Structures are given as C-alpha cells and as structure tokens.
Amino acid sequence: MAIVRMKDIARDLGVSVGAVSKALRNDPDIGQATKNRVLHRMKELNYRPNLMARALVTGRTSIVALVVPDLLSAFFSEIAIAMSTELRKHGYSMLISWTAEDPEIQHGEIDHLLSLGIDALVIATSGNDTICFRRLKERNVPFVLLDREVPGVKAPYIGGDDELFGNMATRHLIDVGCKRIGHIGGPPMSPGFGRLEGYRRALQSAGIKPVDKYIVTPFEPGPRTFHHGFESAQRLLAVNPRVDGIFCFNDPLAVGAMEAVLAAGLRIPQDVAIIGCGNLHLGATLRNPLSTIDQNTKELGEKAAGILLSTLRKDSKKGPARVTMVQPRLVVRSSSNRSPQRSKKT
Amino acid sequence: MAIVRMKDIARDLGVSVGAVSKALRNDPDIGQATKNRVLHRMKELNYRPNLMARALVTGRTSIVALVVPDLLSAFFSEIAIAMSTELRKHGYSMLISWTAEDPEIQHGEIDHLLSLGIDALVIATSGNDTICFRRLKERNVPFVLLDREVPGVKAPYIGGDDELFGNMATRHLIDVGCKRIGHIGGPPMSPGFGRLEGYRRALQSAGIKPVDKYIVTPFEPGPRTFHHGFESAQRLLAVNPRVDGIFCFNDPLAVGAMEAVLAAGLRIPQDVAIIGCGNLHLGATLRNPLSTIDQNTKELGEKAAGILLSTLRKDSKKGPARVTMVQPRLVVRSSSNRSPQRSKKT
DNA sequence: TAGAGTCACTTAATCGCTAAAGTATCGGCA
DNA sequence: TGCCGATACTTTAGCGATTAAGTGACTCTA
Numbered sequence: 010m011a012i013v014r015m016k017d018i019a020r021d022l023g024v025s026v027g028a029v030s031k032a033l034r035n036d037p038d039i040g041q042a043t044k045n046r047v048l049h050r051m052k053e054l055n056y057r058p059n060l061m062a063r064a065l066v067t068g069r070t071s072i073v074a075l076v077v078p079d080l081l082s083a084f085f086s087e088i089a090i091a092m093s094t095e096l097r098k099h100g101y102s103m104l105i106s107w108t109a110e111d112p113e114i115q116h117g118e119i120d121h122l123l124s125l126g127i128d129a130l131v132i133a134t135s136g137n138d139t140i141c142f143r144r145l146k147e148r149n150v151p152f153v154l155l156d157r158e159v160p161g162v163k164a165p166y167i168g169g170d171d172e173l174f175g176n177m178a179t180r181h182l183i184d185v186g187c188k189r190i191g192h193i194g195g196p197p198m199s200p201g202f203g204r205l206e207g208y209r210r211a212l213q214s215a216g217i218k219p220v221d222k223y224i225v226t227p228f229e230p231g232p233r234t235f236h237h238g239f240e241s242a243q244r245l246l247a248v249n250p251r252v253d254g255i256f257c258f259n260d261p262l263a264v265g266a267m268e269a270v271l272a273a274g275l276r277i278p279q280d281v282a283i284i285g286c287g288n289l290h291l292g293a294t295l296r297n298p299l300s301t302i303d304q305n306t307k308e309l310g311e312k313a314a315g316i317l318l319s320t321l322r323k324d325s326k327k328g329p330a331r332v333t334m335v336q337p338r339l340v341v342r343s344s345s346n347r348s349p350q351r352s353k354k355t
Numbered sequence: 356m357a358i359v360r361m362k363d364i365a366r367d368l369g370v371s372v373g374a375v376s377k378a379l380r381n382d383p384d385i386g387q388a389t390k391n392r393v394l395h396r397m398k399e400l401n402y403r404p405n406l407m408a409r410a411l412v413t414g415r416t417s418i419v420a421l422v423v424p425d426l427l428s429a430f431f432s433e434i435a436i437a438m439s440t441e442l443r444k445h446g447y448s449m450l451i452s453w454t455a456e457d458p459e460i461q462h463g464e465i466d467h468l469l470s471l472g473i474d475a476l477v478i479a480t481s482g483n484d485t486i487c488f489r490r491l492k493e494r495n496v497p498f499v500l501l502d503r504e505v506p507g508v509k510a511p512y513i514g515g516d517d518e519l520f521g522n523m524a525t526r527h528l529i530d531v532g533c534k535r536i537g538h539i540g541g542p543p544m545s546p547g548f549g550r551l552e553g554y555r556r557a558l559q560s561a562g563i564k565p566v567d568k569y570i571v572t573p574f575e576p577g578p579r580t581f582h583h584g585f586e587s588a589q590r591l592l593a594v595n596p597r598v599d600g601i602f603c604f605n606d607p608l609a610v611g612a613m614e615a616v617l618a619a620g621l622r623i624p625q626d627v628a629i630i631g632c633g634n635l636h637l638g639a640t641l642r643n644p645l646s647t648i649d650q651n652t653k654e655l656g657e658k659a660a661g662i663l664l665s666t667l668r669k670d671s672k673k674g675p676a677r678v679t680m681v682q683p684r685l686v687v688r689s690s691s692n693r694s695p696q697r698s699k700k701t
Numbered sequence: 702t703a704g705a706g707t708c709a710c711t712t713a714a715t716c717g718c719t720a721a722a723g724t725a726t727c728g729g730c731a
Numbered sequence: 732t733g734c735c736g737a738t739a740c741t742t743t744a745g746c747g748a749t750t751a752a753g754t755g756a757c758t759c760t761a
Contacts, residue, residue, distance in 0.1 A: 012494060014747060025711050030749060040709055055490070057470045061407045061416070062747035065716045070407070072471075080432050081636070090426055090453065102467055105451050107436065121448055124403045125418075144401070148358060235637070264640050290427070291581070291635075294610050296642045360717060371741050376719060386739055408717035411746045705760085712753070723742070730735090 013056045022046055033058065064126055071101050073317060074122045076132040077155075078110040079232050082261070083290050084306055085133065088155070091310025092131065092317075099318055101128075110196075110231050112136030123148060129321055131155050131313050137198070151320040155313055158199040163331075165320065167313050170334040171200045174302045175207020177339050178256045178284045181300070183215045185347040187254030187282055191223040193241045193266060195233055195258030204286065208256055222248050233258055238265020246273050246281075254282040254345070260289035260301055267297050267344065282345040288338075298342035309335045359402045368392055379404065410472055417447050419663060420468045422478040423501075424456040425578050428607070429636050430652055431479065434501070437656025438477065438663075445664055447474075456542075456577050458482030469494060475667055477501050477659050483544070497666040501659055504545040509677075511666065513659050516680040517546045520648045521553020523685050524602045524630045527646070529561045531693040533600030533628055536563070539587045539612060540572040541579055541604030550632065554602055568594050579604055584611020592619050592627075600628040600691070606635035606647055613643050613690065628691040644688035655681045 015029045022029075024043060031039040032047035050056075064070040075092060077085040085107075093103040106122065108115040112135050119141045122130060130145070133155040142162045145152050154166040182190050192208045195201030209219045225245045227237035238257060245252060246269065255270075257263035263285030270281045277283060277297045285292070288303035316329045361375045368375075370389060377385040378393035396402075410416040421438060423431040431453075439449040452468065454461040458481050465487045468476060476491070479501040488508045491498050500512040528536050538554045541547030555565045571591045573583035584603060588611065591598060601616075603609035609631030616627045623629060623643045631638070634649035662675045 016747075026748080027712075027750080028710060031710090034749085036750095038709070043709080057466060059411075059472065059747050060470045061410050061472050062716090063749070064407050065405075065411060065718090065747080066749045068716080080426075080436055081429060083427060086426050086432060093453070102471075107439070120403060124406045125448075126405065126407050235640070261637075264637060268640060289637075291607075291610060291637060291641070294581070294614060294641055295637070296640060296644075298642075362717075372718080373720085373742075374740060377740090380719085382720095384739070389739080405717050408746090409719075411717080411748090412719045414746080703761095705758100707758075708756090710754085710756100712751105714751085715749085717746105719744105719746090721742105721744085723740105725738105725740085727738085728736095731733095 013054045014059070015056075018047060018050050018054065018056060021050055069128055070126045072104055072125070072127045073101050073321075074104045074106060074127045074130040075155075076106045076108060076115065076118060076122075076130060076134075078108050078115075078133060078135045080105070080107050082232065082259075082287075084259075084287055084304070087306040088310035088313065091307045092314045095311050095314035096318070101318075101321075108135045110135045112138045116141055119144070123150065129153075129317055131317055133157050134159055134198075151317075153313060153316050153320070155309075156200060165316050165329055165331060165333070167309065167316055167333040168200070168335070169304045169309070169337060171203025172207040172210070173334075174286055174304070174337050175204035175209075175256065176211045177207070177337060178204075178286060178302050179208045179211035180215070181284060181339055181341065182254035182256060182282055182345060183211065183217070185254075185278070185282055185345055188217070189220075189223065189250060189252045190217070190254040190256060191225070191245045191248075191252035193238060193245065193255060193257045193262050194224060194226040195262075196230070201258060204256075204258055223252055227262075234261045235265040235268075238262035238267075239269045240265075242266035242269035243273075246270065246275075252281060255284075257283065257285045260285035260287040260292055260299060263299055263301070263344070264289075264295060267295070267299070271296075278343065278345050278347045282347055284345045288340055292340075293342060297344045300342045300345035301340050303338040303340050305335045305337065359400045360405070361402075364393060364396050364400065364402060367396055415474050416472045418450055418471070418473050419447050419667075420450045420452060420473045420476040421501075422452045422454060422461065422464060422468075422476060422480075424454050424461075424479060424481045426451070426453050428578065428605075428633075430502075430605075430633055430650070433652040434656035434659065437653045438660045441657050441660035442664070447664075447667075454481045456481045458484045462487055465490070469496065475499075475663055477663055479503050480505055480544075497663075499659060499662050499666070501655075502546060511662050511675055511677060511679070513655065513662055513679040514546070514681070515650045515655070515683060517549025518553040518556070519680075520632055520650070520683050521550035521555075521602065522557045523553070523683060524550075524632060524648050525554045525557035526561070527685055527687065528600035528602060528628055528630060528691060529557065529563070531600075531624070531628055531691055534563070535566075535569065535596060535598045536600040536602060537569040537571070537591045537594075537598035539584060539591065539601060539603045539608050540570060541608075542576070547604060550602075550604055569598055573608075580607045581611040581614075584608035585615045586611075588612035588615035589619075592616065592621075598627060601630075603629065603631045606631035606633045606638055606645060609645055609647070609690070610635075610641060613641070613645070617642075624689065624691050624693045628693055630691045634686055638686075639688060641690075643690045646688045646691035647686050649684040649686050651681045651683065 015026045019026045019029045029047050032044040096103050106118040115135045129151045131153045156168045158166050212219045225241045227241050284300040286302045288301045292299040319329045361372045365372045365375045378390040442449050452464040461481045475497045477499045502514045504512050558565045571587045573587050630646040632648045634647045638645040665675045
C-alpha cells in the first residue's frame with residue numbers, strides 16, 4: 010500500500026468519492042453516519058489529501074511566500090518565524106525564498122512561486138525593479154511590501170518608520186553631547202533613504218548643519234555587513250575635523266565601525282559614540298555593547314501576516330491600510346553612553 | 356487575460372495541447388518549426404507551466420524540504436542557504452520548515468509537506484520520535500538526517516563529527532594549561548552526546564579523570580541559547596574546586612557563560628578559559644572574542660544537497676554513504692588564549 | 702394522495718498538464 | 732507499385748481532488 014487516495018476509502022466503504030470528499034471538508038450535504046465512517050477510515054489509513062490535486066480544482070493552495078534578500082541577518086529570520094507562526098494558526102503554510110539582494114534571482118524566484126500557485130506573497134524587494142510587481146497584479150496575486158517601499162507600486166506596505174529611526178538615533182547622539190555626527194549609509198532603497206533623512210532632520214532641528222563629507226556609503230553593493238562598516242568608518246575617521254559620533258544604518262555596520270574606531274586608537278564612547286539600528290542578537294555582549302534602535306521585528310512579522318490574511322480573505326472589499334509602521338524603541342548601551350541619561354535597558 | 360495555459364497557446368497556433376506540451380519539454384517527437392512557434396508564443400504571453408498540474412501527473416514536484424528546529428541560530432540558516440543554492444542549480448526548489456524543537460510541530464509539518472507532495476527531505480529532527488520516519492519510508496519519500504542522528508532509523512546521515520569537536524575543544528583547553536575543565540551540555544541528542552563523549556575521551560587520554568560535577572546541563576529544554584549558558588555557568592562556577600576552563604556545547608552558551616564568569620568577578624581567559632562550538636558570526640567581535648570549533652556549515656549544506664540529489668536520481672542503485680562527516684577547524688581567539696600557541700586565526 | 706421540499710447520496714465534468722497510443726503524410730527502397 | 736519506417740503531429744485517458752447537477756427515497760402539507 011503506497012499512498013492512500015479518496016478512491017481507496019470510497020471503495021472500502023462502498024460509497025462514492027464525492028461522498029468521501031464531502032465528509033472530509035465538512036460539507037453539510039452528507040449524513041452524520043457516513044461522515045463518521047469515512048473519518049474513521051481516514052484516520053485508520055492515515056489519509057492525507059493531495060494538496061496539489063485540491064489546488065488544481067479550487068485554484069487556491071493555502072501557501073503563501075516570503076521573499077527576502079537575506080536570511081543570515083537575524084532581521085529577516087525573526088520576521089520569517091513570526092510570520093509563519095501566525096500564518097500557521099490560520100491554516101496557511103509559508104514558503105521562504107531568498108534572493109541574495111539579486112534582482113535576477115528575485116525575478117526567477119517569483120516566477121517559480123507563481124508557477125507553484127502560491128496564494129499571496131510578502132516581499133522585501135531587491136533592486137528597484139517593478140516588472141515583477143506588474144506581473145503579480147496581472148496574475149491577480151495579492152502581495153505586501155515589507156521593509157522596502159517601491160516607488161510607483163501600489164500595494165500595502167509594512168515596515169519600520171525609517172525616518173523616525175534615523176531621527177531617534179541621531180537625536181540620541183546629540184543628547185549625549187556629540188557635535189560632529191557622521192552617518193554610514195545603507196543600500197539605496199527606502200530604509201536607507203529614510204534613515205538618512207531622519208538623520209538630516211535631527212541635525213537640522215538641533216541647529217546643526219548636515220555636512221556631506223560626514224555621510225559615507227560602503228563602496229560595494231549588496232547587504233551591509235561588518236566589513237562594509239569597517240571600511241566606511243575608516244574613511245569617515247579620516248575626515249577633518251574628526252567625527253565624535255556615528256549613526257550606522259544597521260548593527261553589523263556599527264560593529265564593523267567600532268572595530269575601526271578601536272583600531273584607530275580611539276575610545277568608545279568617549280572619543281566616538283556609536284549607534285546602530287536593528288537590535289541584533291548578542292549586541293549586548295559585544296566587546297562594546299552596542300546602542301541601537303530596536304525595530305520590533307516580531308511585531309513586524311505578525312502584522313505582516315495579519316495584513317496578508319486580511320487581503321486574502323476579502324477580495325472586493327477595501328483592504329488594510331496602505332502603510333503600516335511599527336514603532337521603534339531606543340536601546341542605550343555603552344557604545345554611546347557618555348553622560349547620565351534616561352536609558353531604557355535591554 | 357488572467358492566466359495563460361497551454362490551451363491558449365494551442366488555440367492561438369492552431370495545434371493541439373499535446374504538441375505544446377512536447378515543445379515545452381523538449382520532446383524529440385515534435386518538429387523544429389512548430390517548436391519554435393510554440394516557444395515564441397510562450398515567451399510572448401509569458402507563459403509559466405502550472406507546476407501543480409504537472410506534479411499531479413508526473414508524481415514529482417521538484418520541491419524538496421528542509422526541516423530544522425530553529426532558524427535564529429546562524430547554524431541552520433547557513434545550511435539552508437548553502438543547500439538551497441546548490442539545489443537551485445539542479446532545478447529543485449527548497450522549502451523550509453521549522454519546528455521550534457517541538458516534535459508535535461515537526462509531525463504536523465512533515466505531514467503537511469507530504470500532502471504538498473515534496474520529492475524528498477532533509478531533516479534535523481526534534482525529539483527522538485521515529486514514527487514520522489516510518490511514515491516517510493511507507494510513502495517512499497527519501498530523506499537525509501542532518502546534524503542529529505536518530506537511533507534505529509536507517510537513512511543517510513550528514514553532520515559534524517561531534518566526538519571530534521568535543522575532543523578538539525577539550526584538548527585545546529588542556530593545551531593552554533587548564534586542569535579542571537567543565538562542560539556545559541547540549542540537548543539530549545546525538546550532537547550533545549557526541550561532544551560530551553569527545554570531552555570525556557580528551558580528558559582521559561590526557562590522564563585527567565572526568566568528574567561528573569563538572570558537567571552541567573541547562574535546566575530548561577529547547578534550543579541552547581545565551582541565557583542557558585549564563586545559568587549553567589553560574590552553577591558550574593559554584594562547584595569546588597573551581598573550574599579553570601569550560602567547553603560549551605555551542606557558541607551562544609559560551610557567550611552566556613562568559614557573561615557569568617565576568618559577573619563572578621573572574622577574568623577570561625586567565626581564571627577561566629572558554630571555548631564554544633559553531634563559529635558564530637560576530638564571535639570575533641564579542642567583548643571577549645570567543646574561541647570555537649568551526650563546523651564548516653557551508654560545506655555541510657552543500658554536501659547535504661549533494662546527498663539528497665544522488666538519492667533522488669537513482670531509486671534502485673545503492674545510495675550515497677550512510678554517514679558523512681564534515682571536518683571541523685579549531686579557531687583560537689582570546690577567550691582561551693592563555694599561552695603562546697600554534698593558532699589558526701579567523 | 703399528489704406535489705413539494707428535504708436529505709443523502711451518486712454522477713459527471715473539470716482543473717492544467719503529461720504520456721501512451723493512434724493517425725496521416727511523405728520519402729525511400731525493393 | 733506498394734510497403735516500411737520515420738516524422739510530426741492529434742487523440743485519448745488519466746493524475747486526485749472538487750463541485751454543480753442529478754437522482755431516489757422520505758416526509759410533510761394542503
């Protein structure tokens with residue numbers, strides 16, 4: 010006996026496949042007695058419906074996908090876990106694709122996901138390609154943009170309030186007495202732009218004129234990691250007069266930047282205060298515990314799942330809010346703790 | 356125009372669906388001219404085959420799954436990325452399931468994956484349940500055990516040489532002069548057992564008698580993280596005479612243990628040397644850069660994919676080696692660097 | 702007591718594709 | 732000329748489910 014089908018159960022019980030199908034799906038159009046017999050036999054044989062076959066006729070697979078550029082950064086892993094946990098509760102299973110920040114791969118993955126017949130997807134896009142979104146619209150597959158907004162694409166977006174992140178982090182550096190604050194930038198996408206904008210605004214509202222030479226961007230493209238932070242910080246430290254505070258686009262950059270600061274013989278936070286963004290795991294146990302902006306990824310994942318589910322439930326009714334922002338939290342640790350301070354610990 | 360089917364292309368071109376199918380699959384039983392026309396039209400309409408429908412008739416989906424207990428630890432994420440990259444090259448796509456170390460969830464996930472019709476799976480099991488493996492055998496779905504061996508289940512296994520890990524780490528502590536070496540243990544599964552065994556053997560072959568009270572295991576079950584390391588190390592440090600070296604099952608435990616050592620007012624590595632296992636990211640930038648055993652996860656993932664592919668290709672012929680071990684590498688950093696030493700840096 | 706309505710099924714079509722079997726056309730060869 | 736074997740298709744029969752429509756057997760009502 011290889012694999013059990015409805016046909017087998019129907020034969021065993023002397024009923025039609027249709028009846029078996031109805032029993033399985035709790036269709037009212039079936040008698041209680043027969044339903045029990047069918048259900049009992051199903052349990053006995055450990056029957057599992059063939060989801061492919063079901064999907065073929067219903068047109069729905071109960072599978073949604075999450076497309077992310079990266080899985081090594083805890084950020085997307087945490088979102089993935091929260092999302093999938095939430096979706097599982099509602100009978101959906103989630104499939105993850107990662108694209109290594111490569112629009113080509115992303116294109117291929119999305120094509121493949123569509124071929125597979127997923128019901129919807131959540132996507133943290135790589136590149137600024139809009140073709141694949143047009144494709145999704147054509148195919149009528151609902152999707153949610155995550156973390157990265159795409160100009161010109163009308164779809165629900167959920168992410169952090171990046172401008173607020175930048176503002177919060179920069180203001181914190183100002184509060185602890187930094188006068189010349191540098192920024193190590195993120196990739197050329199909405200979070201990078203938003204945080205940079207927040208940084209600029211915070212400076213301006215403190216009466217400090219933003220200086221272009223204090224803003225550096227890693228040379229290489231791709232995900233921002235440790236090495237980029239090191240390299241960028243070295244360039245930043247060479248600028249005169251030297252910065253006394255650095256706001257980094259994310260925590261790995263900040264870790265790299267700290268290494269560069271130490272390598273230059275400077276002290277953290279006395280000479281240069283550092284703050285990152287993302288509240289990386291183990292950020293508290295680094296050589297210099299890192300101040301950061303917590304992005305609240307768990308809530309982000311759960312809300313993303315919620316938005317997806319609501320777009321999935323009602324086709325015609327107006328969907329969820331166009332833009333959802335998750336509120337950040339400032340986490341002050343010793344990498345920026347220069348003066349007595351109302352700090353929230355982690 | 357919603358979604359393009361073979362039927363549409365066939366109608367447009369005045370040929371039969373069968374012909375279209377043959378053109379798509381490069382069947383020799385089709386003329387070059389027609390094939391070109393079909394392919395051209397497919398490109399025009401951006402046709403994508405419905406994989407569900409195809410799977411229904413062929414019985415194969417070209418989807419494999421990876422079931423892991425956890426995605427936050429970089430260990431499994433790295434494996435996932437390496438595996439999926441490798442599998443993608445061979446036309447397979449990979450689906451990830453995580454089980455939060457919960458056998459119940461694992462059971463459900465596997466059932467679901469089978470319903471979905473995956474062709475094979477790689478599994479780092481949670482618990483010691485063997486029922487689901489029996490189910491897989493019944494269904495004739497090939498699988499590979501990853502990282503965790505299961506007694507009584509006959510299937511290809513790939514993982515680290517855990518006994519060697521334990522041996523290597525412990526011998527290193529002995530080499531740097533530790534006399535009383537403690538161990539903070541892993542979950543009660545093959546890696547935990549193997550590393551403990553390696554620890555014991557290393558002590559014995561150095562003429563040190565293993566002492567039970569120097570072996571502690573976190574109270575709580577579940578994945579071993581920072582907090583468990585902290586709690587366990589506190590208990591370990593209370594034992595007299597105090598340990599002067601600790602080998603931890605994994606890096607997060609070791610990070611926690613380091614915190615506990617520092618909190619107790621002791622110095623690392625002078626008073627207590629610490630070594631972990633897994634070569635966590637950022638392990639080099641911790642407050643105390645952490646010595647560790649690198650498990651070579653990328654190779655692990657690639658080889659796992661290779662094994663899976665080879666079992667997938669030939670059904671009848673004897674499969675790959677029953678057991679594959681990936682070779683580790685000792686990484687010495689300051690958490691254990693007490694004496695001049697032939698060290699390999701990272 | 703006929704007609705309508707309900708209940709509990711069965712039948713049959715269908716989803717999009719593959720694959721085996723069938724058919725028509727043609728060139729080559731004895 | 733007639734038969735064979737390619738070649739290049741078309742036809743047909745599923746894969747395992749769902750679902751609309753059809754069918755008896757009852758029950759109830761006027």
